[in-house]
Amino acid sequence: MRVLVVGSGGREHALIKKIKESSRVDYIACCPGNGGISYDAECFNVGATDIDGVVALAKQISADLVVVAPDDPLVMGMVDALNNAGFATFGPKANAAIIEGSKVFSKELMQKYHIPTAEYKVFDNADEVMAYIKEKNEFPTVIKADGLALGKGVIIPESLEEAEAGVKEIMEDKIFGDSGNNVVVEEFLTGPEVSVLAFTDGKCVKPMVSSMDHKRALDGDKGLNTGGMGTVSPNPYYTDEVAKECMEKIFIPTIEAMNKEGRTFKGCLYFGLMITPKGPKVIEYNCRFGDPETQVVLPRLKTDIVDIFEAINNETLSDLDIEWDERACTCVIMASGGYPKSYPKGIEIKGLSDGQLDGVTVYHAGTKLDGDNLVTSGGRVLGVTALGDTLENALKKSYDGVKQISFDGAHYRNDIGKRALSALK
Numbered sequence: 001m002r003v004l005v006v007g008s009g010g011r012e013h014a015l016i017k018k019i020k021e022s023s024r025v026d027y028i029a030c031c032p033g034n035g036g037i038s039y040d041a042e043c044f045n046v047g048a049t050d051i052d053g054v055v056a057l058a059k060q061i062s063a064d065l066v067v068v069a070p071d072d073p074l075v076m077g078m079v080d081a082l083n084n085a086g087f088a089t090f091g092p093k094a095n096a097a098i099i100e101g102s103k104v105f106s107k108e109l110m111q112k113y114h115i116p117t118a119e120y121k122v123f124d125n126a127d128e129v130m131a132y133i134k135e136k137n138e139f140p141t142v143i144k145a146d147g148l149a150l151g152k153g154v155i156i157p158e159s160l161e162e163a164e165a166g167v168k169e170i171m172e173d174k175i176f177g178d179s180g181n182n183v184v185v186e187e188f189l190t191g192p193e194v195s196v197l198a199f200t201d202g203k204c205v206k207p208m209v210s211s212m213d214h215k216r217a218l219d220g221d222k223g224l225n226t227g228g229m230g231t232v233s234p235n236p237y238y239t240d241e242v243a244k245e246c247m248e249k250i251f252i253p254t255i256e257a258m259n260k261e262g263r264t265f266k267g268c269l270y271f272g273l274m275i276t277p278k279g280p281k282v283i284e285y286n287c288r289f290g291d292p293e294t295q296v297v298l299p300r301l302k303t304d305i306v307d308i309f310e311a312i313n314n315e316t317l318s319d320l321d322i323e324w325d326e327r328a329c330t331c332v333i334m335a336s337g338g339y340p341k342s343y344p345k346g347i348e349i350k351g352l353s354d355g356q357l358d359g360v361t362v363y364h365a366g367t368k369l370d371g372d373n374l375v376t377s378g379g380r381v382l383g384v385t386a387l388g389d390t391l392e393n394a395l396k397k398s399y400d401g402v403k404q405i406s407f408d409g410a411h412y413r414n415d416i417g418k419r420a421l422s423a424l425k
């Protein structure tokens, strides 16, 4: 089979390395890809949101399967366009990807079908939001831009002044464009967070092993929100009991709700959960594999991923036994100095040979080949990933790897997995 993967981050690199293990695949292409991906797949300079360009590329390379990994092209309808052109795909159609594309949609879906989530109200006008927040006068509160915002559309103000500044940025200055036309204001929940990615063909849902992201830039969950600074799998807060409750109250009801709405979801549905004192609740849905969750989940997948993609397309997922490695997996992100704010690019990365390092798997996110040199080209640069018999061993390997890699200004968190380790004690 010839497979095309759309996207350019660490998640796409993890998908490609897993697809490469399939005995059924003899050629992998990626667009646009990155420096590290180019060691594993042929990269083409077609943008991940260029729908016509991707359809043309799929034709050019005679793709048997196209995996659309990022949120934007899914929400824009890239899968629909590829299917219309006769290509088999992995990823939801636009009418289902809206579960991530619009927070207003997802909140209304959960309310209508009694899926546990934070209480909320929707607004299309900044004055009304502020009047509501003033009247409630409960902090912290949570304000979310309706549409896609590179994972940065959520603010958690601690005061009225912070709320005012945030609402102004989102609704008046439009820092996220039309994504801020509507906002959701919701109740602040507490508890550990769990990410669960799930395969679904619209008929059955098969959760993958759980993981824990670390979203803040600095140690101790301080600093700005980022796309994710590291992950561990499994997540110790996702006990068998919690998993059972999530299956009954969240996963199956969500799949059924989407079917009832005429928006059958096929692909990977990401459940961002919080285990609150009142049970698990949905913080967010994503219509795709998470980044950097994929980097710790897929290394544990033992079943041929192409068989899973095919079963989803054929709606025979319930017949397939999906097997997982018992070992723990950890990923520590090395980011550019300054990220998630502005950062320099083009800085030489030292310590890797052909993009890799013995003892770990290095998933590339923001790297580029400049001649023979690997240089930085994004905020999150590398995900240094390891499997271990215990979480502790996996973390040790990831951090040993991190210490052998360097680029000017590199920063990473020193406490990835710390909370998970303490929960195990």
Ligand code: AMP
Pocket: 118, 142, 151, 152, 153, 154, 186, 187, 188, 189, 190, 193, 215, 272, 283, 284
């Ligand atoms: P999201 O982009 O929806 O995942 O939100 C980013 C982060 O904000 C989440 O990972 C949570 O840590 C936090 N968050 C979102 N919604 C809530 C909420 N209702 N209560 C508390 N924290 C939240």
Ligand code: GLY
Pocket: 151, 213, 227, 228, 286, 289, 290, 291, 292, 293
């Ligand atoms: N790591 C969070 C996300 O992929 O949205």
